Amino acid sequence: MTIKEKQDQIIEEFAMFDEWMDKYENIIDYGKELEGLNDSDKTDENIVRGCQSNVWLTATEKDGKLIFNADSDAIITKGIIGLLLEIFSGHTPQEIATTELYAIDEIGLKEHLSPNRANGLTSMVNKIKMTALAYRAKQNG
Amino acid sequence: MDISKIREEFPILQEKVNGKPLVYFDNAASSQKPISVIETISNYYLKEHANIHRGVHTLSQKATSKYEAVRENLADYIGAESKEIIFTRGTTEAINLFASTYGAENLMPGDEIIISTLEHHSNMVPWHMWCKKTGAILKIIPINDAGELDLEAYTELLNEKTKIVSVAHVSNTLGTVNDVKFIIQKAHEFGAVVLLDGAQALPHIEVNVNDLDCDFYASSAHKMYGPTGIGFLYGKAELLEKMPPYHGGGEMIKSVSLLESTYADLPFKFEAGTPNIADTIGFGAAIDFLKKYGAHNIAAHEKMLHDYATEELSKIEGIRFIGTSKHKAGVISFLIGDIHPYDLGVILDQLGIAVRTGHHCTEPLMQHFNIPGTVRASFAIYNTKEEVDQFIAGVKRAQRMLS
Numbered sequence: 126m127t128i129k130e131k132q133d134q135i136i137e138e139f140a141m142f143d144e145w146m147d148k149y150e151n152i153i154d155y156g157k158e159l160e161g162l163n164d165s166d167k168t169d170e171n172i173v174r175g176c177q178s179n180v181w182l183t184a185t186e187k188d189g190k191l192i193f194n195a196d197s198d199a200i201i202t203k204g205i206i207g208l209l210l211e212i213f214s215g216h217t218p219q220e221i222a223t224t225e226l227y228a229i230d231e232i233g234l235k236e237h238l239s240p241n242r243a244n245g246l247t248s249m250v251n252k253i254k255m256t257a258l259a260y261r262a263k264q265n266g
Numbered sequence: 267m268d269i270s271k272i273r274e275e276f277p278i279l280q281e282k283v284n285g286k287p288l289v290y291f292d293n294a295a296s297s298q299k300p301i302s303v304i305e306t307i308s309n310y311y312l313k314e315h316a317n318i319h320r321g322v323h324t325l326s327q328k329a330t331s332k333y334e335a336v337r338e339n340l341a342d343y344i345g346a347e348s349k350e351i352i353f354t355r356g357t358t359e360a361i362n363l364f365a366s367t368y369g370a371e372n373l374m375p376g377d378e379i380i381i382s383t384l385e386h387h388s389n390m391v392p393w394h395m396w397c398k399k400t401g402a403i404l405k406i407i408p409i410n411d412a413g414e415l416d417l418e419a420y421t422e423l424l425n426e427k428t429k430i431v432s433v434a435h436v437s438n439t440l441g442t443v444n445d446v447k448f449i450i451q452k453a454h455e456f457g458a459v460v461l462l463d464g465a466q467a468l469p470h471i472e473v474n475v476n477d478l479d480c481d482f483y484a485s486s487a488h489k490m491y492g493p494t495g496i497g498f499l500y501g502k503a504e505l506l507e508k509m510p511p512y513h514g515g516g517e518m519i520k521s522v523s524l525l526e527s528t529y530a531d532l533p534f535k536f537e538a539g540t541p542n543i544a545d546t547i548g549f550g551a552a553i554d555f556l557k558k559y560g561a562h563n564i565a566a567h568e569k570m571l572h573d574y575a576t577e578e579l580s581k582i583e584g585i586r587f588i589g590t591s592k593h594k595a596g597v598i599s600f601l602i603g604d605i606h607p608y609d610l611g612v613i614l615d616q617l618g619i620a621v622r623t624g625h626h627c628t629e630p631l632m633q634h635f636n637i638p639g640t641v642r643a644s645f646a647i648y649n650t651k652e653e654v655d656q657f658i659a660g661v662k663r664a665q666r667m668l669s
Contacts, residue, residue, distance in 0.1 A: 145616050177608040177624040177639060198638060199606035200668060
């Protein structure tokens with residue numbers, strides 16, 4: 126499945142929930158499903174610093190594709206990064222770097238997940254994109 | 267006090283947030299504004315605006331007298347003289363003004379400044395900066411598990427090198443009301459001057475700087491039902507007289523020749539440039555509001571809400587209160603089990619309940635308790651027991667979702 130197809134699937138999934146409560150519960154489920162990181166991976170290098178809670182993000186390359194893992198001390202934030210990884214993890218650096226993220230805007234949580242509120246949602250996306258760019262440069266280099 | 271009548275004075279309390287009636291428990295960050303404050307600012311711009319102090323025309327004179335009347339009103343409210351009131355943008359600027367005028371002039375390498383573990387960053391960072399610049403040394407009053415200052419340790423920190431003691435009157439995170447009278451009296455025995463950060467005290471309890479005998483007092487209008495961007499530094503006249511100006515420019519001069527300037531008398535020496543006239547006048551309306559209901563009555567109402575909320579929260583499994591001082595203003599900081607405060611805050615927001623979560627600009631205090639932050643509910647005159655009930659129900663619902 127492409128990144129775009131995954132986003133469409135998530136939009137469809139969230140469209141089933143009318144209530145904000147259910148949407149949040151779904152986000153929390155993404156957080157619970159995310160494997161998380163060992164404390165040894167929660168380093169300064171891997172941190173995406175937010176105002177209220179922290180996110181740690183790691184990346185490894187396997188068969189030309191980037192596998193991300195992440196963790197957060199807040200479960201809603203962990204759910205949001207889990208959602209982002211559901212979209213981006215397992216794709217080539219080229220695809221990650223060049224595919225636009227639109228699912229977050231469309232799942233009906235846009236007003237609830239402004240960059241500030243989502244604990245630096247923008248920072249998380251930037252970190253994913255920057256990591257992909259770095260790997261792409263390495264692959265091309 | 268008829269709280270339902272008071273609530274009618276606050277238009278924003280009729281608003282809905284996320285489709286729910288607003289429960290505003292973030293008053294320690296900023297309080298909501300009564301219609302009298304809003305209309306005073308609006309009328310000023312509609313009918314009365316002109317620059318102040320220099321104009322000979324009617325509007326300028328009117329604006330000047332309104333602006334200066336606020337200084338008198340505020341001085342009267344806190345037991346000061348009007349020339350002892352320096353308008354600033356807020357508490358933070360007031361503390362920076364004090365640090366960079368009194369501090370710069372009076373601190374020598376090896377001199378000591380005392381602050382406490384529970385200070386807001388705005389009463390820490392300026393001292394970090396000025397210690398670096400002057401070679402002064404920062405000493406910290408420790409706290410106990412209840413979030414009270416260790417006053418015995420404080421008296422041991424004092425010595426003849428102590429030049430400045432700068433502490434919060436009331437803690438923004440814990441609500442602790444510090445025994446500032448004792449702190450001031452002890453500091454004076456060693457010839458040190460005391461600045462109180464009164465941002466969390468003035469909206470909630472009675473403050474009389476004369477009675478406290480503090481040397482400086484800083485606060486912000488926006489926590490006192492007034493506008494943002496305006497606050498003040500009170501200083502004893504004899505100390506302010508000796509301090510150099512803060513900013514240079516118009517309003518603060520006596521005369522200027524090409525090569526030198528002489529400075530205006532108090533309080534204008536510290537007020538360079540066109541000030542925030544509209545909001546200062548709005549601040550006046552906020553002081554009138556506080557005077558109308560009386561600090562004593564406000565404190566009693568907020569204590570009732572605080573005690574009721576604490577009692578109801580105590581019934582929640584896994585609750586942990588951060589800050590259990592015997593003397594508290596209307597602030598409750600807490601955590602539930604291992605739920606992150608951010609998560610609780612987000613869910614409460616969806617229920618229309620505004621609380622503050624995080625470190626509350628008191629990171630060293632969070633480090634002391636070894637926690638990432640707290641959920642903080644803080645009360646104001648317009649809050650009700652029914653709102654506390656909604657809040658408690660919200661916390662329980664969030665707990666169910668997040669556990």
